[in-house]
Amino acid sequence: MYRTALVSVALVLLSTAAFAKTLPTAKPERLGFSSERLDRIKAMTQQYVDEGKLAGVITMVAKKGKIVHFEVVGNRGAGDPTPLRKDDLFRIYSMSMPITAAAAMQLYEQGKFHLSDPVSKYVPELKGLNVFNPDGALVPVAREMTMHQLLTHTTGLSYGFNPQNDPVDKLYVDAKLWAAKDLDEFAVMLGKLPLKFDPGAQWHYSVAVDVTGLIVQRISGQPFDEYLAEHIFKPLQMEDTFFAVPADKMDRFLPNHYIDPNTKQLTQISGGSTDALHDFENVTLFSGGAGLVSSTMDYMRFAEAMRNGGELDGARILSPKTVNYMATNHLPGSMISGGSGEEPTLGGQPLRGFGFGLGFGLITDPAARGVMGSSGEINGPTGAAGTFFWIDPVEDITVVGMIQLMGFPYPFRSDLKVATYQALTETQED
Secondary structure, three states: OOHHHHHHHHHHHHHHHHHHHOOOEEEHHHOOOOHHHHHHHHHHHHHHHHHOOOEEEEEEEEEOOEEEEEEEEEEEEEEEEEEEOOOEEOOHHHHHHHHHHHHHHHHHHHHOOOOEEEEHHHOOHOOOOOOEEOOOOOOEOOOOOOOOHHHHOOOOOOOOOOOOOHHHHHHHHHHHHHHHHOOOHHHHHOOOEEEEEOOOOOOOOOOHHHHHHHHHHHHHHHOOHHHHHHHHHHOOOOOOOOOOOOOOHHEEEEEOOOEOOOOOOOEOOOOOOOOOOHHHHHHHOOOOOOOEEEEHHHHHHHHHHHHHOOOEEEOOOOOHEEEEEEEEOOOOOOOOOOOOOOOOOOOOOOOOEEEEEEEEEEOOHHHHOOOOOOOOOOEEOOOOOOOEEEEOOOOEEEEEEEEEOOOOOOOOHHHHHHHHHHOOOOOOOO
């Protein structure tokens, strides 16, 4: 009897541990969804797979903290017929950014920095930078970048996405920033590059969040990966999110893909660079902007914590007031796009229906964006390999979509938004 009791206790503990990593489910009709209409999501994703546009897709929809849809279609890779599994691991690239921003705002809550602080207070390597003026000459910056600008992508930093047409981006590519051994060396290398514009003048997607990760590391006194593990992943029970994929989980790590420009076929990426954006085994440069690997359920747990005001399953990582402040549009009405990034840009024209908070992209006008949704919706950033999420505070909906395809040329996110919202039978919109 004693042995039986021990076994029973062990089974209860194991089942509790397994449940703790998931979210509760609910019948869609109880939360204002149609089960029949939600099935259109799977039909849509299956079509993408059947047409050879994607190898596999995982989609998850939750409302008020309960999962109403969690489906997987397709295979692990273009050359691998093994069925995709719900717990497989994805490169989430820019979806790392909101996690890094949350870590920084934890320190902000503790009074460790002010948003008006100059970045050079924590990263002196970025003091005394130059900027290209309209004539193409290098001149000293008019003002130092601030922590607020770092979190809103208005620093003048770049990513190097357009080296053929932009002299600063060419310098970024030539600098090989991602070959830096760690964040400290990254900052030294970055400090030698000019800015695209004076801080605060424009919005431009950039390595600002990688600098944010370094600041979290320096203020906290912990290596950035350890800080995230202790203060974000552990309390939220995100056991499948990390910079370096553990050896015992490598079999769940999916291959990445691209569309071959010659054959127009979905093609698996093999070999290649061993820098921080490609090597997920031997990681020493912890990229807060693009370096994390995660699972669908893990990212949903983070997104749900943010939807729920910074708390999930009794673990609080941020105050609801802080989360609301992060999810407020911090870009002035006159702010324009400075170039390529995760969100569509219009070559210097005002960003249509788009804003940016502290680490999040925001929808300010769904009609202007051309896809149905809600005003105030947290929308991205989208990962470079096509992973994406959104949080709708009006409908209390959180959605995660996971794929692995670089340079994603298809309107998959828009299709998933339509398929999700058309399944609603009730709306909380005024």
